[in-house]
Amino acid sequence: MSAVIPIQNAAPQACADMPVLRERGQREVFCGLTGIIWLHRKIQDAFFLVVGSRTCAHLIQSAAGVMIFAEPRFATAIIDERDLAGLADANAELDRVVARLLERRPEIKMLFLVGSCPSEVIKLDLSRAASRLSAHFSPRVRVLNYSGSGIETTFTQGEDACLASLVPVLPTAPADAPAQLLVVGTLADVVEDQFTRLFQQLGIGPVQFFPPRRSTDLPAIGPQTRFLLAQPFLADTARLLESRGATRLAAPFPLGAEGTSLWMQAAADAMGVPQDHVEQVTAPARARSSAALARHRSQLEGKRIFFFPDSQLEVPIARFLARELGMQLVEVGSPYLHRQHLAAELALLPPGTQLSEGQHVEKQLDRCRAAAPDIVVCGLGLANPLEAEGMTTKWVIELVFTPIQGFEQAADLAELFARPLVRRLRLAV
Numbered sequence: 001m002s003a004v005i006p007i008q009n010a011a012p013q014a015c016a017d018m019p020v021l022r023e024r025g026q027r028e029v030f031c032g033l034t035g036i037i038w039l040h041r042k043i044q045d046a047f048f049l050v051v052g053s054r055t056c057a058h059l060i061q062s063a064a065g066v067m068i069f070a071e072p073r074f075a076t077a078i079i080d081e082r083d084l085a086g087l088a089d090a091n092a093e094l095d096r097v098v099a100r101l102l103e104r105r106p107e108i109k110m111l112f113l114v115g116s117c118p119s120e121v122i123k124l125d126l127s128r129a130a131s132r133l134s135a136h137f138s139p140r141v142r143v144l145n146y147s148g149s150g151i152e153t154t155f156t157q158g159e160d161a162c163l164a165s166l167v168p169v170l171p172t173a174p175a176d177a178p179a180q181l182l183v184v185g186t187l188a189d190v191v192e193d194q195f196t197r198l199f200q201q202l203g204i205g206p207v208q209f210f211p212p213r214r215s216t217d218l219p220a221i222g223p224q225t226r227f228l229l230a231q232p233f234l235a236d237t238a239r240l241l242e243s244r245g246a247t248r249l250a251a252p253f254p255l256g257a258e259g260t261s262l263w264m265q266a267a268a269d270a271m272g273v274p275q276d277h278v279e280q281v282t283a284p285a286r287a288r289s290s291a292a293l294a295r296h297r298s299q300l301e302g303k304r305i306f307f308f309p310d311s312q313l314e315v316p317i318a319r320f321l322a323r324e325l326g327m328q329l330v331e332v333g334s335p336y337l338h339r340q341h342l343a344a345e346l347a348l349l350p351p352g353t354q355l356s357e358g359q360h361v362e363k364q365l366d367r368c369r370a371a372a373p374d375i376v377v378c379g380l381g382l383a384n385p386l387e388a389e390g391m392t393t394k395w396v397i398e399l400v401f402t403p404i405q406g407f408e409q410a411a412d413l414a415e416l417f418a419r420p421l422v423r424r425l426r427l428a429v
């Protein structure tokens with residue numbers, strides 16, 4: 001048990017106040033439609049209808065892999081030239097598409113109309129369309145809308161927009177309900193099951209998860225709700241939950257053994273569970289995690305890593321790689337640094353960490369080339385050119401498609417960074 005990382009509260013360090021390089025300029029990121037890929041897997045009776053162009057359809061088809069054998073739970077209603085020229089009534093066409101879809105797919109209980117750049121350009125009011133269609137198909141199907149447009153957002157904000165559209169329809173918890181824990185942010189089912197078991201062993205429960213696996217199991221919320229963010233990109237969702245009386249529990253994110261320990265400890269503190277009980281319950285999982293991480297430490301320790309801004313997962317992942325695997329952080333770029341939600345994370349970063357917020361891709365590429373890091377974390381659009389220049393890269397998109405949260409997944413997260421370095425070494429031999 002000596003290898004187990006003790007649960008320690010984050011001691012604020014200078015990093016929390018360190019200056020941040022703010023950049024505005026050209027960005028290289030996917031749009032919020034990408035979130036449909038993990039959201040449709042999670043909410044199993046929901047359908048995501050993108051109202052967009054052929055480009056939007058191609059984006060999600062290629063991000064999802066082509067699913068020609070399954071009945072997919074996402075599709076694109078194509079806005080064509082006639083719609084763009086104002087020659088067709090886009091609302092009437094949308095109503096027809098939705099009616100045909102819901103007739104053919106009776107298992108759908110929730111339909112999201114997902115806005116895109118083209119639907120915003122022609123000013124198609126999807127919130128009015130959602131109310132109109134909801135009134136028509138209620139109670140069988142609830143229709144909601146959100147924007148996945150890439151005009152001003154990054155790809156993980158699609159999930160934030162989706163969950164934020166759900167908050168107003170969450171039921172209200174009875175006034176005399178006891179305090180309840182809500183975990184907010186999409187987690188793979190296997191991770192959710194592990195957390196459920198650990199919370200049960202801690203005597204906290206039943207814990208609710210948002211989004212739920214079925215749209216008919218929406219959690220009730222109110223002033224008794226204490227919520228833990230499982231993802232760092234849910235600013236709007238958190239704000240709306242707070243406006244309904246729920247309280248956010250400040251914690252690092254559940255990435256790595258340390259982050260997961262502190263995340264569970266925050267829930268335990270809020271629910272009055274003593275720290276020694278938390279230590280006892282989580283000790284076996286922390287020991288397994290530490291042992292599994294040791295295998296990757298030899299490959300990652302001392303390696304220099306550079307993060308381009310993409311997912312908003314950069315700060316928690318950098319903290320994990322620096323503290324649990326000994327990597328050196330050259331630059332940690334994030335599209336947006338939410339100072340409140342990241343406070344516990346920033347306090348754990350090594351002093352002197354170079355943070356950057358926003359993007360000016362040319363300037364950042366210059367800094368990256370000058371620093372010559374061992375590995376670069378970036379989106380798909382930058383990965384191939386950087387590989388061609390001889391750099392080793394890690395695609396951010398894999399971080400959201402792979403279960404990485406929790407004790408049991410910490411080594412899988414480390415492996416995502418070790419694998420490209422090992423591959424590069426083999427190629428060099």
Ligand code: SF4
Pocket residue numbers: 031032033052053055056057059115116117118148149150151
């Ligand atoms: S929503 Fe905008 S950025 Fe995303 S695929 Fe469609 S056109 Fe491109």
